[in-house]
Amino acid sequence: MxxxxxxxxxxxxxxxxxxxxxxxxxxxxxxxxxxxxxxxxxxxxxxxxxxxxxxxxxxxxxxxxxxxxxxxxxxxxxxxxxxxxxxxxxxxxxxxxxxxxxxxxxxxxxxxxxxxxxxxxxxxxxxxxxxxxxxRSRMRDFHDGTKVCVSNWRRLSDNASPPRVKATANYLSSRLAGLDAQSKGFETAIILSESGKVSESTGACVFIVRDGILITPPVTAGILESITRDTMMIIARESGMTVVEREIDRTELYATDEAFLCGTGKEITPIIQIDQFVVGDGAPGSITKILQTAYDDLVCGRSKDHEDWITPVY
Ligand SMILES: Cc1ncc(COP(=O)(O)O)c(C=O)c1O
CATH class of the missing domain: 3.30.470.10 (Aminotransferase class 4, branched-chain amino acid transferase, N-terminal domain)
Structure with a gap:
């Protein structure tokens, strides 16, 4: 049956x-x-x-x-x-x-x-x-942005199941946080470390923009040392932006002008809402959009910068 x-x-x-x-x-x-x-x-x-x-x-x-x-x-x-x-x-x-x-x-x-x-x-x-x-095509939320919540699951720690290792076992934690977020109507979650600071999302790193400055948690915040995060920091600095790696409090997520997720899968996905708080004016922010364009030009081979980052297949 x-x-x-x-x-x-x-x-x-x-x-x-x-x-x-x-x-x-x-x-x-x-x-x-x-x-x-x-x-x-x-x-x-x-x-x-x-x-x-x-x-x-x-x-x-x-x-x-x-x-x-x-x-x-x-x-x-x-x-x-x-x-x-x-x-x-x-x-x-x-x-x-x-x-x-x-x-x-x-x-x-x-x-x-x-x-x-x-x-x-x-x-x-x-x-x-x-x-x-x-x-695999472009992320659905690339242009319109996504809504995330802060998970009540905590991020793994380097002393238990080191997140900088891209091991299959680490993704149980991401799965639990992601499913919980989806059951509450969000697309995914931002996960805090055991000490309550922002770590990363289920399969991507997090950037916020406050007063024009890009801020992202350091590599000691229980994150995967993301290649897209590295790319974003390099291209943002090359465009004259200030990038700071430091701890981020939960309330800074709610106070931020802009925010985005970044990772190979997620690409550069603007965040337009975190829990019940709308980010900025509820649309992808201007700095986020500049970085998306720069990223897109690089990955599609339209930029003359960092040509060593792209490998032609044919
Ligand atoms: C947990 C986690 N964090 C961050 C990232 C982003 O890493 P990358 O930019 O190297 O793809 C990923 C994706 O692989 C991930 O699974």
Missing amino acids: KDENKTPPKRVPAIRTVTINGELVPYEDARVPITAPGLTFAVCVFEGIRAYWNEDQNQLFVFRLNEHLERLHFSAKMIQLDPLPPIDDLCKQAVETVKANEYRADTYIRPQAFVDEFGGMFAKGPVTTTIAAYP
Whole structure:
């Protein structure tokens, strides 16, 4: 009998080919054994990378590919996986994976490294690396902004489950905060640290703008050391803006003139409401919009600045 309460299966995007341990294989053949510690104990690290299609240049550009794969290596080292393939090899594999699928649209690339086959929670190998890529378009809230709440879940700490490690296990915390936010009608949440200061969102970092100054929590605030956050700080400073990394109080979120989330997935998403407080005049702020445009020009290969940040696929 049909179970009406069952969540309908999510459609897998049309992925033709993925990479497993350096080999291109059909997506249907990419399977994880149910005994893998990567599954049971979340002995797994991963990355999320975006590539942007530039119609005028008939080209797909991957954004800061090298930095993402450096972070994958760092994460793997922190959870003591056996050594991964060299970063250069993984970069080539990422590009080849996208190419094999012939994507000519904005694309998301998901590398993972996990302990495969069979073992306990302390197993360091055998490590399997996988790379999947699929079309992923612009965030829905990019232009109109999003509404977030402050979570009553607390952020992980460096002494427990270090957030600067992009480990699968860390995302339980994000899931709990995100589901809680959605049940209250918000898109996602901003999470405070155990000491009550702003940390980050479920899958993105946070910036606020007060009196024209960009403020973001420091890397010691329980955040992932975000590549987009780094990008934003660099391009904001290059545009003559002042950027400060410091603790942010909860009430500063409510008092802020502008705010935005930033991350590979979220891109630069303006925040227009935090809990019951409207941010600014309830529309994306002017500084946020300037930064969005600069970011967009960079990632789509329209800017002459930082050309080393983009890798052409074709
Ligand atoms: C928890 C968390 N914070 C921040 C970010 C943003 O990091 P990045 O800009 O490197 O994608 C992400 C996304 O990967 C994330 O999952």
